[in-house]
Amino acid sequence: MKFGVVVFPGSNCDQDAVDTLELMGQEVVKLWHKDHDLQGCDFIMLPGGFSYGDYLRTGAVARFSPIMNEVIAHANRGGYLMGICNGFQILAEARLVPGVLLRNANQQYVCKNVYLTPQSPDALLTAGLDRPAYKIPMAHGEGRYFADADTLKELNDNGQVLFRYCDETGAITDAANPNGSLENIAGVTNKGKNVFGMMPHPERAADPLLGNTDGRLILDQILKAVLV
Numbered sequence: 001m002k003f004g005v006v007v008f009p010g011s012n013c014d015q016d017a018v019d020t021l022e023l024m025g026q027e028v029v030k031l032w033h034k035d036h037d038l039q040g041c042d043f044i045m046l047p048g049g050f051s052y053g054d055y056l057r058t059g060a061v062a063r064f065s066p067i068m069n070e071v072i073a074h075a076n077r078g079g080y081l082m083g084i085c086n087g088f089q090i091l092a093e094a095r096l097v098p099g100v101l102l103r104n105a106n107q108q109y110v111c112k113n114v115y116l117t118p119q120s121p122d123a124l125l126t127a128g129l130d131r132p133a134y135k136i137p138m139a140h141g142e143g144r145y146f147a148d149a150d151t152l153k154e155l156n157d158n159g160q161v162l163f164r165y166c167d168e169t170g171a172i173t174d175a176a177n178p179n180g181s182l183e184n185i186a187g188v189t190n191k192g193k194n195v196f197g198m199m200p201h202p203e204r205a206a207d208p209l210l211g212n213t214d215g216r217l218i219l220d221q222i223l224k225a226v227l228v
C-alpha cells in the first residue's frame with residue numbers, strides 16, 4: 001500500500017506521519033497542497049497542524065486547497081483517507097465526515113495524554129482493537145465534536161463513531177472528556193467507512209523511543225486493508 005501525506009502551509013505533523021508510516025515499513029510520499037496528482041497513493045493522510053494559520057475556522061481554508069479536488073474524488077471512489085487533528089478539521093470542513101469541530105469547551109488549547117476507547121465494530125481502524133483503552137496524546141484548541149441530533153443518531157446507529165474519550169479503564173465519563181465533545185466523541189468515520197477522522201495523534205505515540213506505542217496499535221489496523 002502506498003501512502004500519501006498532504007502538506008498544507010502550516011502543517012506541522014506531516015513529518016511525524018511520514019516517520020511513523022516508514023517505521024511501519026510502508027512506502028510513503030509527501031503531496032504538496034498545490035499539486036493535482038495523488039501519485040498513485042492508495043491511502044491519503046491529512047496531517048495535524050495549523051493549516052493557513054487556522055484563520056477563519058480550523059481547516060476552512062485548507063479544504064479549498066487545489067489537491068483537495070483529487071482527495072475528495074479519491075474518497076468518493078471509496079479510497080482510504082484519514083485526517084488527524086487538523087486533518088480531521090479539514091475533513092469536517094469538506095463534509096467528508098459528519099459533524100464539526102468547535103472551540104474546546106474551556107476555550108483553551110489542551111495538550112496532554114488522553115485515553116480512547118474503540119467503538120466501531122466494523123471500521124478498518126477499530127474493528128481489530130481489543131483493549132478497553134489506548135493512551136494517545138491530544139493537542140488542539142478546536143476539537144469539541146458537535147453534530148445535530150439526527151446526525152448523531154445516524155452515527156450511533158451505523159457504527160460510525162470510531163473512538164470516545166474514556167478513563168484508563170475504558171469508562172466513558174464526563175471527567176475523561178477533555179474538550180466538551182458531544183458524547184465524548186474523539187473520532188468518526190463516514191457512511192462508507194473509508195474516511196477516518198480523529199482528534200488525538202496516534203502518530204505521536206508510535207515509536208518505542210517516545211515511550212508509548214499505543215498509537216502504533218491503532219495505525220497498524222490500516223495495514224489490514226492490504227491483506228483483504
Ligand SMILES: NC(=O)CC[C@H](N)C(=O)O
Nearest residue numbers: 048049085086140141142
Ligand atoms: N495538532 C493539531 O493539528 C492541532 C491544531 C489545530 N489547528 C487546533 O485546533 O488547535
